[in-house]
Amino acid sequence: QSALTQPASVSGSPGQSITISCTGTSSDVGSYNLVSWYQQHPGKAPKLMIYEGSKRPSGVSNRFSGSKSGNTASLTISGLQAEDEADYYCCSYAGSSTLDVVFGGGTKLTVL
Amino acid sequence: QLQLQESGPGLVKPSETLSLTCTVSGGSISSSSYYWGWIRQPPGKGLEWIGSIYYSGSTYYNPSLKSRVTISVDTSKNQFSLKLSSVTAADTAVYYCARHQFTYYYDPWGQGTLVTVSS
Numbered sequence: 746q747s748a749l750t751q752p753a754s755v756s757g758s759p760g761q762s763i764t765i766s767c768t769g770t771s772s773d774v775g776s777y778n779l780v781s782w783y784q785q786h787p788g789k790a791p792k793l794m795i796y797e798g799s800k801r802p803s804g805v806s807n808r809f810s811g812s813k814s815g816n817t818a819s820l821t822i823s824g825l826q827a828e829d830e831a832d833y834y835c836c837s838y839a840g841s842s843t844l845d846v847v848f849g850g851g852t853k854l855t856v857l
Numbered sequence: 858q859l860q861l862q863e864s865g866p867g868l869v870k871p872s873e874t875l876s877l878t879c880t881v882s883g884g885s886i887s888s889s890s891y892y893w894g895w896i897r898q899p900p901g902k903g904l905e906w907i908g909s910i911y912y913s914g915s916t917y918y919n920p921s922l923k924s925r926v927t928i929s930v931d932t933s934k935n936q937f938s939l940k941l942s943s944v945t946a947a948d949t950a951v952y953y954c955a956r957h958q959f960t961y962y963y964d965p966w967g968q969g970t971l972v973t974v975s976s
Contacts, residue, residue, distance in 0.1 A: 748903065779960055779961045779962075781961070781962035781963070783904075783963075789968075790953055790966040790967065790968050790969050791904065791953070791963070791966055792966070793962060793963065793964040793965075796958070796960065796962040796964070797960050797962070802964065834903065834904055836904070836961070836962065836963075837961070838960075838961040843917045844892065844894075844909050844917035844957070844961070845906070845917075845919065845920070846906045846961050847906075848903055848904040848905065848906065849903065850903045851903045851904075
């Protein structure tokens with residue numbers, strides 16, 4: 746399976762909203778609502794932010810939301826805060842008969 | 858609160874076998890509700906799923922690594938392990954263990970351990 750496609754970087758000012766896209770194919774993102782999103786600060790382990798496309802784990806701010814249209818999933822962060830600056834990765838079920846998942850290449854979010 | 862902790866050598870020689878263990882605390886690895894997985898991240902690069910295991914011992918591997926990967930579970934110690942054979946410099950990465958949910962997401966993650974392949 747091929748990696749999901751994410752923009753290398755996005756940026757926004759405090760208080761603004763940004764959206765990170767994650768493009769797959771009709772075999773993965775397009776066929777299943779099984780996309781998850783992870784936030785990773787430098788030197789830290791990834792942290793789950795969104796699962797099953799749009800669900801937020803307990804403790805994750807409601808400023809984070811997930812959606813999907815066709816073969817592209819999106820993570821939107823509203824009311825940007827300095828602590829949101831991090832790398833973000835999407836992940837999707839790869840659509841095979843096993844547990845295969847595929848990750849995106851990651852997006853660096855800079856809060857200006 | 859469930860916690861995972863990776864352990865193992867930080868330096869492995871080329872062509873040898875990388876071996877890591879993940880110890881689960883605050884919950885049972887024998888739960889029928891989850892898988893347990895390994896994910897790696899080369900320095901400065903993205904994440905790659907290596908494989909996952911169910912408490913019963915059923916294993917699932919990334920097709921690109923399948924020929925070199927073995928994942929096993931020891932329910933008596935609440936641990937699962939990774940072996941990656943014939944390593945090269947391309948296997949240098951931070952290796953994470955994580956709970957792998959049935960709907961294909963990972964939570965929580967261990968803190969990760971850097972394994973460097975070098976002579």
